Amino acid sequence: MFGALAKTYYADKINIKAENMVVVSIMPCTAKKFECNRSEMRDSGFKDVDFVLTTRELAMMIKQAGIEFDKLEDESYDSILGESTGAAVIFGTTGGVMEAALRTAYEIITGNEVPFTNLNIKPVRGMDGVKEASIKIKNTKPEWSFLEGVELNVAVAHGLSNAKQLMEAISSGKTNYHFVEVMGCPGGCIGGGGQPIPTSAEIRKRRAEAIYAEDMGKTIRKSHENPEVAEVYKEYLTHPLGHKSHELLHTHYKVRKRY
Numbered sequence: 077m078f079g080a081l082a083k084t085y086y087a088d089k090i091n092i093k094a095e096n097m098v099v100v101s102i103m104p105c106t107a108k109k110f111e112c113n114r115s116e117m118r119d120s121g122f123k124d125v126d127f128v129l130t131t132r133e134l135a136m137m138i139k140q141a142g143i144e145f146d147k148l149e150d151e152s153y154d155s156i157l158g159e160s161t162g163a164a165v166i167f168g169t170t171g172g173v174m175e176a177a178l179r180t181a182y183e184i185i186t187g188n189e190v191p192f193t194n195l196n197i198k199p200v201r202g203m204d205g206v207k208e209a210s211i212k213i214k215n216t217k218p219e220w221s222f223l224e225g226v227e228l229n230v231a232v233a234h235g236l237s238n239a240k241q242l243m244e245a246i247s248s249g250k251t252n253y254h255f256v257e258v259m260g261c262p263g264g265c266i267g268g269g270g271q272p273i274p275t276s277a278e279i280r281k282r283r284a285e286a287i288y289a290e291d292m293g294k295t296i297r298k299s300h301e302n303p304e305v306a307e308v309y310k311e312y313l314t315h316p317l318g319h320k321s322h323e324l325l326h327t328h329y330k331v332r333k334r335y
């Protein structure tokens with residue numbers, strides 16, 4: 077997604093031809109090395125992401141270069157798209173994508189913050205294999221009045237066996253979820269195959285706690301309040317779910333043969 081924006085919006089902004097750009101993503105995920113080569117990942121008209129390094133590889137490179145990371149002075153990320161939010165930070169743990177989406181969706185539909193203390197949607201947090209939550213939508217804006225009183229049902233799974241369990245429940249027709257989040261790794265990306273080793277249930281729990289602490293410390297904790305995201309929509313994508321954002325930010329995968 078970012079690669080597609082980098083080679084379109086950002087390339088225009090900094091006046092560089094997309095074909096002369098090299099985009100490197102730092103990821104928690106070994107699977108992204110494969111994914112960036114998929115034919116579906118060329119929404120910019122070029123390979124959206126040229127290379128993927130895992131967080132573990134980046135850490136090794138930093139050590140090999142003799143950089144004492146903890147002694148570096150903090151500084152801001154480069155603009156544009158350098159502003160981060162608490163919602164972005166929690167993407168790394170199971171339930172985080174769901175929580176970030178609910179914070180934004182509820183507020184867009186009602187004009188009010190999601191009705192959980194400090195925006196912390198605790199029912200979708202934690203390391204249970206499959207989590208469920210229901211949120212009643214109340215006091216909608218006029219244009220969303222058809223959602224008034226709807227009980228929004230969501231589910232979250234992490235790890236492949238839990239994902240299978242959730243998918244089988246959905247296939248059976250006995251569930252009534254409106255939105256599900258599935259992360260392949262135990263604990264979500266904090267337990268990703270490219271993350272520093274070793275990992276364990278305790279380490280993943282502590283990584284999740286660190287992520288939620290970081291979220292609480294952020295001035296901006298909702299994606300739609302990120303001024304740089306708003307600027308991208310205003311200047312380039314026009315509006316969420318518009319044609320351009322659909323083309324660049326959404327992916328449809330083709331079925332591949334099994335090995």
Ligand code: SF4
Nearest residue numbers: 105259260261265268
């Ligand atoms: S959950 Fe695992 S497989 Fe999915 S993106 Fe994160 S690290 Fe990759």
